[in-house]
Amino acid sequence: MEKVNVGKRILGANEQYAHKNSELLSRRKQLCLNLISSPGSGKTTTLVRTITDLSDQLRIGVIEGDLRTDIDAQRVRATKAPAIQIETEGACHLSARQVNKALSRLPLDALDMIFIENVGNLVCPSAFELGEDGKIVLLPVTEGDDKPAKYPGIFAKSKALLVNKIDLLASGLVDFDLERVKTDARRLNQDIEIFPVSARTGDGMDQWYDWLKSQVQKAHA
């Protein structure tokens, strides 16, 4: 019983900070999206290409979550976008409190939107609200088409799914049924937007950019 109660208190404290973050972002009419996926799914590559391709249209800031190292923040900063690194020191997800501190260090007045890149983990980050406007889940084709069925939580909660690394399908070396993923994801979440992309080659990214810009406009309205 105690475990459950303490669990509730931890989530309660997280929700208070999530609420603070949500209020701050909504007051500033800033879109904030929380990128969630397994390690190595292409979150940072997607961010770097998105920031670069939209550099004359959207001013994007980034909050980077990692267990250790600031490798990802360095990759983002190379684009000139501001990036705040959070090292979780082994913790398996970002907390709303960590994001609250990071928001206070970002130059919010100079930004149109914020991406949070969560710790690489398809499970735990989906349970912790950060005050974001929406979650974006990435699934590379190399992870297999059974993932919405096996890890339903994050697919049920996400606004959009980026099916990444589609350039590898042409190699014929990867077995992946895109229709199965679409069907399983929409069974969990009928409103989910699905974008097959390759953040490496740029394939399919324009549709993602159009949707992203429409979300920024909605937040600004």
Add this chain to the structure above:
Amino acid sequence: MEKVNVGKRILGANEQYAHKNSELLSRRKQLCLNLISSPGSGKTTTLVRTITDLSDQLRIGVIEGDLRTDIDAQRVRATKAPAIQIETEGACHLSARQVNKALSRLPLDALDMIFIENVGNLVCPSAFELGEDGKIVLLPVTEGDDKPAKYPGIFAKSKALLVNKIDLLASGLVDFDLERVKTDARRLNQDIEIFPVSARTGDGMDQWYDWLKSQVQKAHA
């Protein structure tokens, strides 16, 4: 403070069951290895090929951990090996108690060794001992060569690292520096055995099988 204390109690209860499992396995001189990796890294494909290729040499039983579905257990059972499914119902790792129950359902007298396939998660399962003889971490080349640096915990604790999906390197579509992975993994763990393999094509699996058989012999001795 309370959070920390309860955390310790949870780990304490887990350790008690881990100790029970370890005693049971050691009494029976049975090797038990705990496979840990991100979702879609090829744990099940590795198991299925290993069980099939060694079917006349090793009698292998499997404990399958998944958040939802028994897709993986079905794949293992198709090889005729006994597989016990644990659905964690959203929890991000297997517990020693769950493994204890599963061990009681496996036909231990008819087995030489047991694989535990943990929940797909590169972070949380590394913190929960299950009473196993060792952890095996899988890293597919598609996840990128920065993973030992970014997720050091599991690489520091594993007996062996399977660098999987090496067949994709030949496509030229995947950037992956195997030497960087070897160097970073050995910096964390000088004793770690490293096997570059493709569980899909069978490349490199013989070295893994030789090591596996040597571990089974050690446990039987």
